[in-house]
Amino acid sequence: MKGAVVRLLLLVVLLAIISRAQVLRADSGTPVLLAAGALLLCGLFAGKVAKGLGLPRLTGYLLVGVAVGPYALGFIPNAGVKGLELVKGLAVSLIALVAGTELRLGLIRRVGARVALLCAAVCGATFLVCFGATFALKPVLPFLADMTMPQALAVSALLSTVVVSFSPTVTIAIVQETRARGTFTEFLMALVIIGDLLVMVAFAVAAGLTKASFGGGLDVTGLLGGVGWELFGSVVVGMVLAVGMLVYMRGVNRELPLFLVGLCFAAAEGGTRLHLSPLLVSLAAGALIANLDEHAGERIHHAIQQAGLPVFALFFAAAGAGLKLDSLLTVGPAALLLVALRGAAIWFSCRRFAPVDDPRMRRYLWMGLISQAGVTFGLAALVSRTFPTFGPQVEVLIVAMITAHELVGPVLTRRALAASGEIRTDDVQGTA
Amino acid sequence: MQALLVFLSIAALSLLASSRALDPGRFPALARLAASGFLFVLLGILLGPSASGLLSERNLEELRPVMALGLGTAGVLLGLNLEPRLLRSLPRPVYLSAMAHSGTAFFFVALPLLVPLVFTTVRGWVGALGAAAMLGAAASLSSGHSAVLAYRAGRLDRARGLGVAVLTMLDDAVGLGVLALALMIGSADNVGEGLGLVCLALLLGVMCGALLAFLTHSLKDLAELTTVTLGGVALVGGAAAYLRVSPLLAGVACGATLAVVGGRVAERVARALGRVERPVFLVLVFLVGCSVHAREYWAWVLMPAFVGLRFLGKMVGGRLAGRLARSALVLPPRLGYALIAQGGLALCLVAEYGMLVPGVLARRVLDVVVMAAVVNELLAGQAFQYVVDPSKGVMASASADTKVAA
Numbered sequence: 149m150k151g152a153v154v155r156l157l158l159l160v161v162l163l164a165i166i167s168r169a170q171v172l173r174a175d176s177g178t179p180v181l182l183a184a185g186a187l188l189l190c191g192l193f194a195g196k197v198a199k200g201l202g203l204p205r206l207t208g209y210l211l212v213g214v215a216v217g218p219y220a221l222g223f224i225p226n227a228g229v230k231g232l233e234l235v236k237g238l239a240v241s242l243i244a245l246v247a248g249t250e251l252r253l254g255l256i257r258r259v260g261a262r263v264a265l266l267c268a269a270v271c272g273a274t275f276l277v278c279f280g281a282t283f284a285l286k287p288v289l290p291f292l293a294d295m296t297m298p299q300a301l302a303v304s305a306l307l308s309t310v311v312v313s314f315s316p317t318v319t320i321a322i323v324q325e326t327r328a329r330g331t332f333t334e335f336l337m338a339l340v341i342i343g344d345l346l347v348m349v350a351f352a353v354a355a356g357l358t359k360a361s362f363g364g365g366l367d368v369t370g371l372l373g374g375v376g377w378e379l380f381g382s383v384v385v386g387m388v389l390a391v392g393m394l395v396y397m398r399g400v401n402r403e404l405p406l407f408l409v410g411l412c413f414a415a416a417e418g419g420t421r422l423h424l425s426p427l428l429v430s431l432a433a434g435a436l437i438a439n440l441d442e443h444a445g446e447r448i449h450h451a452i453q454q455a456g457l458p459v460f461a462l463f464f465a466a467a468g469a470g471l472k473l474d475s476l477l478t479v480g481p482a483a484l485l486l487v488a489l490r491g492a493a494i495w496f497s498c499r500r501f502a503p504v505d506d507p508r509m510r511r512y513l514w515m516g517l518i519s520q521a522g523v524t525f526g527l528a529a530l531v532s533r534t535f536p537t538f539g540p541q542v543e544v545l546i547v548a549m550i551t552a553h554e555l556v557g558p559v560l561t562r563r564a565l566a567a568s569g570e571i572r573t574d575d576v577q578g579t580a
Numbered sequence: 581m582q583a584l585l586v587f588l589s590i591a592a593l594s595l596l597a598s599s600r601a602l603d604p605g606r607f608p609a610l611a612r613l614a615a616s617g618f619l620f621v622l623l624g625i626l627l628g629p630s631a632s633g634l635l636s637e638r639n640l641e642e643l644r645p646v647m648a649l650g651l652g653t654a655g656v657l658l659g660l661n662l663e664p665r666l667l668r669s670l671p672r673p674v675y676l677s678a679m680a681h682s683g684t685a686f687f688f689v690a691l692p693l694l695v696p697l698v699f700t701t702v703r704g705w706v707g708a709l710g711a712a713a714m715l716g717a718a719a720s721l722s723s724g725h726s727a728v729l730a731y732r733a734g735r736l737d738r739a740r741g742l743g744v745a746v747l748t749m750l751d752d753a754v755g756l757g758v759l760a761l762a763l764m765i766g767s768a769d770n771v772g773e774g775l776g777l778v779c780l781a782l783l784l785g786v787m788c789g790a791l792l793a794f795l796t797h798s799l800k801d802l803a804e805l806t807t808v809t810l811g812g813v814a815l816v817g818g819a820a821a822y823l824r825v826s827p828l829l830a831g832v833a834c835g836a837t838l839a840v841v842g843g844r845v846a847e848r849v850a851r852a853l854g855r856v857e858r859p860v861f862l863v864l865v866f867l868v869g870c871s872v873h874a875r876e877y878w879a880w881v882l883m884p885a886f887v888g889l890r891f892l893g894k895m896v897g898g899r900l901a902g903r904l905a906r907s908a909l910v911l912p913p914r915l916g917y918a919l920i921a922q923g924g925l926a927l928c929l930v931a932e933y934g935m936l937v938p939g940v941l942a943r944r945v946l947d948v949v950v951m952a953a954v955v956n957e958l959l960a961g962q963a964f965q966y967v968v969d970p971s972k973g974v975m976a977s978a979s980a981d982t983k984v985a986a
Contacts, residue, residue: 155795162791166819169780177824181645181652185814189795192807228822231645458807 149200156193156212159186163216163223183228183466184235188458190216191465204562205325206318206464210554213468224469232466237416238409239463240317241430245412246452247320247337248386248434249445255334263338266501270339270517271312271346273497274490278308281489285482291541302361306354307542310527311490311549313347314340315557316427318519321460322561330570332508336516341431344523348425349375351527355534362535374423382424386432389415393437397444404451409459427523467521471551472544483548490549491518508568515564519557520550609958616725617924618957620862621950624869635870643867645818647931648827650864652817654928655831657857658752659789660850662836670746670908677905678750681897681919682720686754688893689886690716700878701941710765711941714933717758718949719890723923724748726964735968739910744918746909747901752925756832759929763826766937781825785833788816792834793842796849809852828932861924868931872950879947886952891959894919918967921960922953 163186170176191209198208218226282304286292292300319340323333356371389411396407412430419426438445495514502509528546532539565571613619627634635643694712701708724745731741764774792812799805813831820830839846873879898916905911912918926949934946 151798158791158794162787162815165787166784166822169823173823175824177821178644178648179818179822181648181814181818182822183818184645185811185816185818188811189808189815192804192811193795457803458810461807 149197152193152196152200156190156197159190159193160216160221160223163190164221167223178231179225179228180231183224183232183469184462186216186224187213187232187465187469188462191461192457194465195461204322204558206321206460206558207555209461209464210468210471210558213465214471214473215468217469217471219469219471219473229466229469232462234413234417235459235462235466237420237426238413239459241412241416241419241426242409242452242459243317243320243324244427244430245408245434246324246449247316247341248431248436249438249449250334250337251341251431251435251438253439255338259331259335259338262503263335263342266498266503267339267342267346269501270494270497271343271350274312274493275305275308275350277489277493278311278486279304281486282307285485289482289541289545291538295538296361299358299361302354302358303538303542306351306358306531307546309347309350309354310524310531310542310546311486312343312350313520313524313527314343314517315519315521315523315553316340316344317523318521318554318558319516319561321464322558322565324460326562326565326571328565328568328570328572330568331506332512332568333565333570335509336513336564339513340517343517344427345379347523347527348378351530352378355531358535378423378425379428381422382419382428383432385415385419385422385424386429387436389429389433390436390440393433393448394441394444397447404447408448408451467525467554471554472547473551479545479548483545483552486545487549487552494518512564512567515560515567518553518560520553521557524550524553608961612961613954613957616723616921616957617858617862617865618954620866621869621872621927621954624866625872625874625950628870628872628874630872630874630876640867640870644935645821646863647867647935648817648821649814650860650867651827651928651932652820652831652834653813653853653857653860654864654924655785655828655833656813656816656835656838657831657850657853658756658925659785659832659835659837660839660846660853661749662832663839663846670750673905673908674746675750677901677909678747679754680904681722681747681894681901681915682751682754684897684900685890685893685919686716686720686758688896689719689889692889693882693885696882697941697944706765707939707941710762710937711945713758713765714762714930714942714945715886715948717755717762718922718926718929718945718953719886719893720758721751721755721922721926721929722748722894722919723921723960725923726921726960727918727967730964730968736912737910740912743905743909743911744915747905747911747915748919748923755925755929756829759826759932760829762933763829763936766933766939766942777825778829780823781820781827781830782833784819784823784825785816785830785835786837788812788819788830789834789837790841792816792849793838793845796842796845802852805848806852806855809849810856812849813853824936826932826936828928864931865924865927868927868946868950871931871934872947873943874947876944876947879944879951882944882948883951883955886948887955887959890952890956891920912967914966917963920956920963922956926953 166182190212194208194212195205196208198211199205214220216223217229218224282289282292283300286295286300286304292303295303316337319337322328323337352371352375356367359367393408393411397404415429415433416426419429434445434448437448491514494517498514498517499510502513504510524546528543528550531546532543535542562571610619613622625631629635629637629640690712693715694708697708697711698705701711724747727736727741727744727748730736731738760778764771764778766774768774768777792808795808795812796805799808812834816830816834817827820827838849842849895916898914898919902911902913902915930946930949934942
C-alpha cells in the first residue's frame with residue numbers, strides 16, 4: 149500500500165504542476181483528455197490505497213475524484229469532468245451488460261416474486277417516509293414554500309420518487325470487485341435492478357402529476373407511451389444487440405473486449421438519443437445472451453473484466469469529481485435529514501419484510517440499498533430540465549443527498565456482502 | 581452523437597477492411613489503402629465538413645481530445661522506438677544516409693514550394709517559411725512498412741528489408757525536428773515564446789515519462805499495466821492539449837524518457853500500447869481526413885507539385901543514401917522506390933501544425949500533405965515492384981502485403 153500512496157502523491161504533484169503552468173499560460177485548450185488521464189491514474193492508485201485500508205476500491209475512486217476535482221483542489225477543471233459524460237454512459241452500459249449475464253431464467257423463477265414484493269415494500273415505505281418529511285419541510289424549503297397545497301404535494305412526490313432510487317451501478321461494481329457469489333448477492337442485485345425499473349415508472353407518473361398540478365394538464369396517453377417506450381423499447385433494442393453480439397462471437401470472434409466496449413458505447417449514446425434507458429438496453433442484452441448461450445455469457449463476463457478496470461476507475465473517479473461539495477453546504481441540513489430518514493426507512497422495511505428463511509437478508513440487506521449514483525443523477529437532471537422554475541433547486545438537494553450516499557453507500561454494500569459471507573476470502577482480508 | 585457516428589463509421593470500415601470484399605486480386609489499390617489505414621483518410625474527407633458535412637467544424641472541435649490522444653499515442657510509440665542501445669550501435673554512415681534521403685526530399689519540396697506560399701499569403705515570409713518547412717518535413721518522411729512486409733513475405737532479403745526500415749525510422753527525427761522548428765516560428769507571437777512552448781512540451785513529456793516508468797515499475801497484472809499505460813498516454817497528450825503545446829512532441833519526449841529510464845518496463849509498456857495502437861491510429865487518420873478542406877483549390881494546385889517534387893527528391897536522395905551507407909547497410913539497388921510511401925507520421929505532423937498554428941497556411945499544408953499521402957501510398961505499391969524481385973509478380977506481392985498487414 150505504501151507504494152500506491154507514493155505513486156498517488158506523485159500524480160497529485162504532477163497535476164498541481166500542470167495546473168500551475170496553466171495559470172501562467174494565457175490561453176488554454178480542452179481539458180477533457182487531461183481529466184480522463186488524470187482521473188484514470190489517480191483512480192487506479194486510490195483504489196489500491198482504499199483496498200489496503202479495507203475499503204472498497206470504488207470508494208477510493210470516488211474520494212480521489214472529489215479531491216482533485218473542481219470543487220476541492222481544483223486540479224481538474226469542471227469542463228474536463230463534464231466532457232467525460234460519454235465515459236459515464238459507457239461504464240453504465242458495461243456494468244449493466246455484466247449484470248444482465250447474471251439474470252438467468254432459473255434465478256428469476258426462484259427469487260423473482262419475492263424480490264418484486266420486497267422491492268415494492270421497501271420502495272413504498274421509503275417513498276412514504278420521504279414524502280411525509282419533504283411535505284413537512286414545506287415552510288423551510290424555499291422551492292416549496294410559495295406553492296399551493298396540491299403543487300407542494302406533487303413536487304414532494306416527485307422528489308421522493310427520485311430519492312427512493314437505488315444504484316445498480318455501484319452494487320454491481322462492488323459485486324464485480326469483490327467477486328461475491330451466492331443467494332444473498334443474487335437477491336441484492338435483483339432487488340436494485342427491479343427497484344430501478346419501479347422508480348422509472350413511478351417517476352414518469354409523478355412527473356405527469358406535477359405537470360398537471362402546475363396547469364399543464366394530465367396527458368395519460370403520452371405518459372403511458374413514454375414509459376412504455378422507455379421500458380419495452382429498451383428491452384427490444386437490447387435483444388437486437390444481443391443477437392448482434394452472438395453473431396459476432398460466432399462469426400468473427402476476435403478482440404471481444406474491444407468489440408464490447410464499442411457496442412456498449414453505441415448502446416449508451418444511441419439509447420440516450422432515442423430516449424431509451426441505456427441501463428435497461430444492456431441489461432436485456434446481457435440477460436438474453438446468458439439465457440440463450442451460457443458459454444457466451446461467461447465469455448462476455450470475462451471480457452468485460454479485462455476491459456472494465458479502466459472504464460470503472462474512470463467512471464467513478466469522474467463521478468467523484470462531479471460531486472458538488474458546495475451544494476452539501478447550502479442545503480446540508482435538509483439533505484442530511486432526508487438521508488437519515490431514507491436510511492431508516494430502508495432499514496426498517498428490510499427488517500420487517502425481507503424473507504424470513506434467510507436471516508442474513510433481514511440483518512444486512514438494507515446496507516446494500518443505500519448507494520445512489522447514475523440513475524439518481526439522471527432523474528435529478530431531468531427534474532431540473534423539465535421544471536425550470538423549481539427543478540434546479542430540487543436538483544441541488546438531490547445532488548447533496550447523492551454526495552452523502554456515494555461516500556457511505558459503497559462501504560456499506562461491501563460490508564453487507566462481507567457479512568453475508570459471500571465475498572472471496574482473500575478479498576475480505578484485503579490482501580488481493 | 582458525432583462520436584457515435586465516428587465510431588460506427590470506423591467499425592463499418594474496419595469490418596470491410598478485414599472482409600473478403602476487399603480482395604487484393606480484384607482491388608489492389610483499395611486493399612492497400614485499407615491495410616495501411618489510409619482508406620480512413622478518404623472516409624474522413626467524405627464525412628467531413630468540406631464534402632458531405634455529416635461532421636461539422638463544431639463536431640471536429642469537440643473531437644479535439646480524441647485527436648490529442650491519437651497524437652500523444654503516436655508520440656509515445658515513436659519515443660519508445662528511440663532505444664538508446666540501438667541508436668548507439670548504428671554507425672555514422674547510417675545516420676548520414678538517413679539525413680541524405682530525408683534532407684534531399686526536404687529541400688526538393690520546401691524550396692520550390694516556398695515561392696507560391698509566399699505569394700499567396702498575407703502572413704509574410706516567416707509564416708510561409710514555416711509552412712514550407714512543414715511541407716518539406718512531411719516530404720522527408722518515408723514509411724518502412726512495405727520493406728518490412730516484403731522481407732516477412734520472403735520477397736526481399738531480410739538484411740535489405742531491415743536496412744530500409746532503419747533508414748525510414750531515422751528520418752522521423754528530421755520530421756520531428758522540423759515540426760519543433762515550425763512550431764517555434766508559428767505557434768506564438770514571437771520565436772522566443774515559441775521556443776518556450778516547445779521546451780514546455782518536452783519538459784512535460786519528460787516528467788510524464790519518468791512518472792510512467794515509476795508507476796508501471798512493479799505492476800504485474802496485465803489489466804493494470806494496460807490501464808496505467810493508457811492513463812499515462814492520455815495524461816501526457818491531455819496535459820499538452822490543455823496547455824496548448826504539442827501532444828506529439830510531448831509524447832515523443834515521454835516515450836524516449838521511458839525508453840531510457842524504464843529498462844524492461846519500456847518493452848512491457850510498448851506491448852500494452854501496441855494493443856490499442858491500430859484503433860487509435862485509425863481514428864486519428866479519420867479525424868485528420870475530416871479536417872481536410874477538399875474545396876480549397878490551392879491545395880489541389882500544390883498537391884501534384886508536392887508529389888512530383890518529393891518523388892524526385894526521394895529518387896536522388898535514395899541514390900545518395902545508397903552510396904553513403906554502402907559500407908554499413910545492405911540496401912536494395914533502387915532504394916528511392918522503396919521510400920515513396922509516406923506513412924502516418926506525416927499526417928501527425930501536419931495535424932499538429934494545423935492544431936497549434938492558426939491561419940490559412942497551416943490549413944493548406946494539411947490539405948496538401950493529407951491528399952498527397954494517399955496518392956503516395958498508391959504510388960508506393962507500384963514503385964516497390966522495382967525494389968523486389970520482379971519474378972514474384974505484382975498480384976502475389978499485393979496479396980502478401982495485405983495478409984501480413986492484417
